[in-house]
Amino acid sequence: MDLCQLAEKIKLWGQEIGFQQVGITDTDLSDHDQGLKNWLEKGYHGDMSWMERNHDKRIHPEELHPGAIRVISVRLDYLPPQAGFASNLQDTASAYISRYALGRDYHKLMRNKLKQLGQHIEAELNSNPEYQALNYRPFVDSAPVLERPLAEKAGLGWRGKHSLLLNKDAGSWFFLGELLIALPLPIDSPSDDNCGKCTACLTSCPTGAIVEEGVVDARRCISYLTIEYDGVIDEQLSSAMGNRIYGCDDCQLVCPHNRMASLTKMGDFHRRDTLSDSNFLTLLSWSEQQFLKNFEGSAIRRIGYLQWLRNLTIGIGNGPYSFEAIEALESRLGLGEVLDVHIQQALQKLHIQRPSRSTKKERLIRIIQKGLPRDA
Incomplete structure (x- = not known):
């Protein structure tokens, strides 16, 4: 079987299923080992104690799915039409909800699409006597997977100074998902960092949560405070939240690359x-x-x-x-x-x-x- 040809077919199938981009990488994330340890040691994960567990599995995804040697990383755009960013943030009598959460929960939807992609690959392999049934497993925020570093290695974009993945053609308004497989597919090259000297995201954060380039202190992040944290929020931080009641998009709103972002074609993500x-x-x-x-x-x-x-x-x-x-x-x-x-x-x-x-x-x-x- 021509694995290069198969990789191209996988990317085509992924787009037919509804993903805007598909990339392939290996499972080695050893370069992120020390960075993750430093982030945890500084307590930047707040009350998310689950981030302290399964460290080895985060750095070695193959431990999550024995036999896996490749990760198929996918991008699914979610920016809804008539997002109304400015008007909603300026109307202090109305609640601002992060645009990813206006519509349907993406987890199950993306997982089903990843399963479809796995089934396409499996059907292709079943026609070749050299291969047995494909050993694959989809992930969408469902396990200790470092999805942004994997997507970056797979060429879907680069890590911006706000720590989110950025794509030069799509900005950052997209979800990520992974399909771990036991197939030696050719891997893609990482994208170049195109942030340059821009620091708009760092200076725009309402609570100063981006403590250095690419590093977020979750304890100050409005997304963490409104979603992951259920206790009493410090009054200084709660005052800075304004009318943001579920998540925060400020660092994405000011990013020049998001001027290129396309609206989602999926009605599930509309308000x-x-x-x-x-x-x-x-x-x-x-x-x-x-x-x-x-x-x-x-x-x-x-x-x-x-x-x-x-x-x-x-x-x-x-x-x-x-x-x-x-x-x-x-x-x-x-x-x-x-x-x-x-x-x-x-x-x-x-x-x-x-x-x-x-x-x-x-x-x-x-x-x-x-x-x-x-x-x-």
């Missing part, structure tokens, strides 16, 4: 209808049942209802004063200790902005209005 109204008070009014229903098939569901409320509370506290906001926050007191801490902080911030008129008078007016007929 879901339940997020058409992202007003803070609307989102805070959802019951737990509404939260679960509205985020069926969404990555947001994994943070749980109380963390969702905590994030919304922080955003409301960073926004403009209104009696409705005070009332909505007070209605959520007593649901959880962490939530209560942030509600009290938000109330304090809003009360500082409060107009001079009496709060008691405001409450009285509101009570009277609630008792009036709808057409009054």
